[in-house]
Amino acid sequence: MATNPLHQFEIIPLVPFKVAGLNLAFTNSALLMILTVLISAALMIIPMRRAAIIPGRWQNIPELFYEFIQGLVRDVIGPSGMRYLPLVFTLFMIVLLGNLLGMLPYSFTITSHIIVTAALGVGVFLIVTVMGFVNHGWHFLSLFAPSGLPKFIYLILIPIEIISFLSRPITLAVRLCANMTAGHTVLKVFALFSVQMGIIMGLGPMIMNSMIVALELLVAVLQAYIFTILTCVYLKDSVELHH
Amino acid sequence: MSDDNQTDDDQNFKQRLNDALKRNNLDLTGDEPIKVNETESDFGAASNGLAQGMRLGLEFLSGTIVGLLIGLGLDKYFDTSPWCLLVFSLLGFAAGMLNVYRDINQIQESIGVNKRNVLTERVKSPIQQSTD
Numbered sequence: 465m466a467t468n469p470l471h472q473f474e475i476i477p478l479v480p481f482k483v484a485g486l487n488l489a490f491t492n493s494a495l496l497m498i499l500t501v502l503i504s505a506a507l508m509i510i511p512m513r514r515a516a517i518i519p520g521r522w523q524n525i526p527e528l529f530y531e532f533i534q535g536l537v538r539d540v541i542g543p544s545g546m547r548y549l550p551l552v553f554t555l556f557m558i559v560l561l562g563n564l565l566g567m568l569p570y571s572f573t574i575t576s577h578i579i580v581t582a583a584l585g586v587g588v589f590l591i592v593t594v595m596g597f598v599n600h601g602w603h604f605l606s607l608f609a610p611s612g613l614p615k616f617i618y619l620i621l622i623p624i625e626i627i628s629f630l631s632r633p634i635t636l637a638v639r640l641c642a643n644m645t646a647g648h649t650v651l652k653v654f655a656l657f658s659v660q661m662g663i664i665m666g667l668g669p670m671i672m673n674s675m676i677v678a679l680e681l682l683v684a685v686l687q688a689y690i691f692t693i694l695t696c697v698y699l700k701d702s703v704e705l706h707h
Numbered sequence: 708m709s710d711d712n713q714t715d716d717d718q719n720f721k722q723r724l725n726d727a728l729k730r731n732n733l734d735l736t737g738d739e740p741i742k743v744n745e746t747e748s749d750f751g752a753a754s755n756g757l758a759q760g761m762r763l764g765l766e767f768l769s770g771t772i773v774g775l776l777i778g779l780g781l782d783k784y785f786d787t788s789p790w791c792l793l794v795f796s797l798l799g800f801a802a803g804m805l806n807v808y809r810d811i812n813q814i815q816e817s818i819g820v821n822k823r824n825v826l827t828e829r830v831k832s833p834i835q836q837s838t839d
Contacts, residue, residue, distance in 0.1 A: 620801075624798055628802040632769075697813075
């Protein structure tokens with residue numbers, strides 16, 4: 465029996481596969497990632513096959529998500545940020561479904577592994593940097609030097625701004641990963657209390673656990689929202705300078 | 708006739724709208740500010756307390772860690788241990804503080820502290836008048 469609360473984060477190879485010393489096994493993490501992509505795509509494509517002007521019950525699902533993210537992008541980045549909408553929307557759906565699918569019993573939370581969230585965070589960071597240089601050229605570097613300060617201040621301020629800029633992907637990655645890991649570990653710890661305290665006494669932790677499940681559902685949605693809104697805030701720098 | 712019908716419908720709609728607004732304690736004609744982004748700020752408020760604290764702590768930590776790593780890397784490259792580490796860990800500390808400061812500004816804006824709304828203006832104006 466899995467008495468280790470961290471057992472749920474273990475990566476298990478489902479289909480072992482090795483090429484030239486590289487372990488390319490199809491793992492539970494890969495399975496959940498594929499499921500995340502398939503479900504998010506299905507949620508968007510299937511209800512929109514017969515799109516009507518007056519949305520039906522199923523058509524409301526993609527429209528709800530779309531309008532939510534569209535509003536977010538327009539509010540945070542501005543009208544010129546609408547070309548980032550596909551990127552932001554994809555990120556939101558993947559993080560949200562990755563978080564929510566992890567809430568199913570016996571499943572695996574892909575966002576609880578820092579390498580997954582770090583890949584997302586670094587991806588966002590690279591896109592901001594590249595798009596900043598594409599949009600503004602070398603002028604993008606003025607992001608690190610706010611205008612209107614005494615000259616000698618820049619000597620300290622520019623390194624600080626650069627470090628602050630470089631710390632963004634770390635914040636993005638660690639926040640999502642830590643939140644998911646912490647919540648799921650707490651769930652397992654309380655479940656173990658229940659098991660060890662027997663049927664009658666164990667009801668206490670079980671009631672507590674069911675409340676934590678509700679909290680975890682909130683955290684799953686909230687962290688996807690926070691990841692998305694921070695992505696938008698960072699993307700804003702690549703659209704317009706002088707925030 | 709169709710025109711007449713429309714104005715009739717219009718009147719009817721306005722009547723119903725006003726009734727609905729009154730029922731929900733919102734008055735379009737009064738000076739009560741209408742809360743538009745209620746749902747969004749509610750969503751933000753749900754993450755209050757612990758989550759916000761964690762967020763700020765993480766912002767600070769990530770700045771410090773990046774500064775530390777840059778310092779260690781430069782020391783290794785130029786063989787100047789420990790000087791780069793000393794300088795860059797301090798700069799990283801400052802960058803962490805900057806991150807926290809920006810985050811707090813953002814949180815305050817989402818709550819509406821920095822926003823100039825009708826209520827604060829109304830409170831301010833008598834004071835300003837008295838000092839003028």
